[in-house]
Amino acid sequence: VLTNYGFIGLGQMGQNMSRHLHSKLKPEDKLFVYDVNAPAITAALGNTKDHGHQQMYAASSVVDVGANCEVVITMLPEGKHVKAVVQEIVDLKKDSPTVFVDSSTIDIPTSQAISQLVREANAGEYLDAPVSGGAMGARDATLSFMIGREGPKLTDDRLQFIFDAMGARIFFMGKISSGLAAKLANNYLLALTNIATADSFNLARTFGLDMAVYAELVSKSTGNSWASATNCPVPGVKAGVPSNDGYKGGFATRLTRKDMVLACQSAESIGQPLFLGAIGKEIYDKACEREDLANRDLAVLYEWLGEMGGD
């Protein structure tokens, strides 16, 4: 059966995710892409020039995606953006079902509200499918998807196709919004290991250690984490990571702060204490007062906290 897929949100993640989806489409399928930022659409179309088949089309609006597509993937900054997009499509297509796959990291109450609006309008299906693996995972199609979905695992081949095309692993977390619950718990840990890595690496540097050797040691030792090894924050140590390119691209500090806030809020709503939540949030709040830090990869905390140390 012919399927038209839609992809909305062509930022750090969406550019590469849509490229992989396009490269694996069946000959009869199409992909419509949209972003409020027009140059992002041009860039996404440019990404596909190496593939023999066309099949990727620039949509002119969210409504255009909705009118053309049966399956719509969103990769947007926050819940309010996802809800507005889903609402527009649901209003347009009252009785024809759409499958909405949201891979953004958003708050749980908004995700539940989106699920409810799709259900009440009898407009198809919504599932939360946030991802882990960062911009490098998107680039290499090695993302982990965390799925929140009622009912049996994946009975729809189109969903299996999407996750296989853009990722390497699928974790079924349970009912709607549980993919997001897993994502927020994970990103709380990431936000904190990123601060701890910055501190540890600044300590090592002030001790006068060779930072390339120290980074290699940590990656093979008990201090190892994604923040220290995969996303090594020290410039000049690892190829292909944001720290090697002025901390450009990657996972923005502003989005790390957003996830920290979401994790703290959701923990509070269920009465679960997060003992490092307040201090972690304060550090990201302070970093995000500076736009250059807010928009660069979270590994920039190594440089920023190092400067605050006065050396």
Ligand code: NAD
């Ligand atoms: P980004 O800011 O780079 O990209 C978001 C894109 O959405 C931008 O191109 C923006 O123009 C577009 N956009 C905003 N509002 C829109 C609207 N109403 N309609 C259409 N397009 C709109 O963000 P990103 O880093 O790609 O992250 C996207 C989501 O994925 C966030 O929720 C983030 O927390 C999550 N995430 C990011 C990473 C990462 O490493 N960057 C990893 C996992 C999850």
